[in-house]
Amino acid sequence: MRLLIAQMKHETNTFSPVPTPLARFSRGAARPYEGEDIRAAFKGTGTAIGAYLELAERAGATMILPVAGNAAPSGPVERAAFEYMAGRIVEAAAQGCDAILLDLHGAMVPEGLDDGEGELLARIRRVAPQVPIGIALDMHTNLFPAMVENATVIAGYQTYPHVDMYDTGMRAGRPIFALLEGKAQPAMAFGHRPMLPHVMRQSSLDSPNLEIQGRAKQMEKAGTLAASFFVGFPHADIPYAGSSAVVVTDGDAARARRECDELLDMAWAGRAKFVYRVEPLEASLKRASEIAARPVMLLDHYDNCASGGTMDTMTVLGAILDARLEDVAAFAIFDPGAVKKMQEAGTGANVTLSLGGKLDMPALGLKGKPREVSGKVKRLADGNYRNEGPMAKGEAVSMGPSAVLDTGRCEIAVISRHTEPHDMGSFRALGIDPAKKRYVMLKSRVHWRAGLGPLAKAIVECAGTGVCTSDYDQLRFERVRRPVYPLDAAAT
Numbered sequence: 096m097r098l099l100i101a102q103m104k105h106e107t108n109t110f111s112p113v114p115t116p117l118a119r120f121s122r123g124a125a126r127p128y129e130g131e132d133i134r135a136a137f138k139g140t141g142t143a144i145g146a147y148l149e150l151a152e153r154a155g156a157t158m159i160l161p162v163a164g165n166a167a168p169s170g171p172v173e174r175a176a177f178e179y180m181a182g183r184i185v186e187a188a189a190q191g192c193d194a195i196l197l198d199l200h201g202a203m204v205p206e207g208l209d210d211g212e213g214e215l216l217a218r219i220r221r222v223a224p225q226v227p228i229g230i231a232l233d234m235h236t237n238l239f240p241a242m243v244e245n246a247t248v249i250a251g252y253q254t255y256p257h258v259d260m261y262d263t264g265m266r267a268g269r270p271i272f273a274l275l276e277g278k279a280q281p282a283m284a285f286g287h288r289p290m291l292p293h294v295m296r297q298s299s300l301d302s303p304n305l306e307i308q309g310r311a312k313q314m315e316k317a318g319t320l321a322a323s324f325f326v327g328f329p330h331a332d333i334p335y336a337g338s339s340a341v342v343v344t345d346g347d348a349a350r351a352r353r354e355c356d357e358l359l360d361m362a363w364a365g366r367a368k369f370v371y372r373v374e375p376l377e378a379s380l381k382r383a384s385e386i387a388a389r390p391v392m393l394l395d396h397y398d399n400c401a402s403g404g405t406m407d408t409m410t411v412l413g414a415i416l417d418a419r420l421e422d423v424a425a426f427a428i429f430d431p432g433a434v435k436k437m438q439e440a441g442t443g444a445n446v447t448l449s450l451g452g453k454l455d456m457p458a459l460g461l462k463g464k465p466r467e468v469s470g471k472v473k474r475l476a477d478g479n480y481r482n483e484g485p486m487a488k489g490e491a492v493s494m495g496p497s498a499v500l501d502t503g504r505c506e507i508a509v510i511s512r513h514t515e516p517h518d519m520g521s522f523r524a525l526g527i528d529p530a531k532k533r534y535v536m537l538k539s540r541v542h543w544r545a546g547l548g549p550l551a552k553a554i555v556e557c558a559g560t561g562v563c564t565s566d567y568d569q570l571r572f573e574r575v576r577r578p579v580y581p582l583d584a585a586a587t
């Protein structure tokens with residue numbers, strides 16, 4: 096059996112100024128992983144592609160591994176990067192294979208296209224019209240019809256934080272093997288609801304997504320092959336941004352339709368609970384200063400790099416410094432130039448830096464605003480580690496050259512590659528123990544809960560500045576299909 100396995104993952108924030116060249120998919124290397132390097136990188140990891148490799152190995156399949164690229168969320172994908180990765184996959188498919196298993200995100204917006212995944216799949220279908228295609232998708236998929244029309248099986252994450260990437264690979268892969276063995280005949284149904292849930296209200300640990308994902312799991316326990324509700328990614332001004340669902344059954348199209356509609360109806364009924372209410376920053380920090388338990392997590396959620404944030408806005412960190420909060424760790428400011436200056440100064444040196452604020456945010460009409468910060472270079476590091484889990488356990492991560500700037504009150508992590516703090520490894524790589532701090536500032540919205548959630552004694556959400564703003568009024572939506580809740584009263 097010949098099995099094509101590939102990864103091409105990106106969540107595109109169309110409001111983000113952060114560029115997305117091919118190098119962003121390559122962890123700093125010239126090109127993304129290919130061939131045997133893919134096996135070495137992902138075998139045994141808690142990822143969808145890790146699950147595919149395991150399924151293929153168990154089946155004794157010959158593996159065709161054209162490309163595995165995964166970029167941190169950012170602005171539209173450079174067309175050449177998309178063409179390179181899609182080209183490799185389509186070329187490999189054209190050589191012939193028995194099945195294709197893809198680890199995709201489902202919200203890729205290449206330059207000049209709205210739907211990178213749909214385009215990839217349509218191209219594959221042209222060279223391999225009959226080959227079964229299984230796809231694992233992120234819960235933040237913005238589902239275009241072309242994705243479903245050109246796939247055989249779709250399974251999406253059922254957790255946010257995403258701690259079930261591996262399971263999702265299994266849920267997408269197993270029905271494809273069952274089909275090849277003549278034991279199943281997948282039937283898919285999909286649909287949408289016109290709603291843009293706020294990311295801050297999307298966690299599967301909270302209502303209403305907790306109940307919706309619970310129901311999807313029940314459907315699978317009762318025999319449905321894969322049931323997925325996608326909250327959607329709202330920071331994308333494209334027609335199909337927002338919530339959707341896909342259900343795959345064994346040959347029962349009516350049941351797939353019924354269950355898909357049930358998940359969508361649950362989401363629509365819970366739409367008001369998906370709306371996030373913003374608290375002014377000053378009030379948030381005042382509240383934080385009155386909490387005795389430690390550590391208190393201060394979430395700089397407008398600038399979450401795992402949703403395309405520049406990770407260098409200084410509003411929240413600046414307010415923390417101005418409020419003279421004591422015993423703070425801040426993760427992290429993306430500023431390769433500042434790291435370089437700290438490297439040049441050396442460990443133990445006192446430095447004054449113009450920190451962060453290097454990127455303008457034209458979509459918000461804002462210029463980048465650095466802030467002068469003085470402190471001691473506490474540590475320099477290469478920024479490499481492996482995720483301790485539970486999210487993407489075992490996967491190698493590179494924050495690039497990194498440093499810790501200690502102001503006396505605040506230890507500020509400064510990194511050179513966008514990395515969301517969802518894993519203890521990112522702190523350990525810099526010698527910071529967040530459990531021992533009074534305050535931990537995180538440029539994160541929900542994923543931090545995967546690895547750091549158990550530490551938190553209190554959580555204070557801090558509205559700062561950034562392209563992941565939870566205030567939709569700051570974003571100019573021009574292409575998303577209307578009406579859509581909560582932007583339009585007509586959608587209520």
Ligand SMILES: [Zn+2]
Pocket residue numbers: 233234235257
């Ligand atoms: Zn996601």
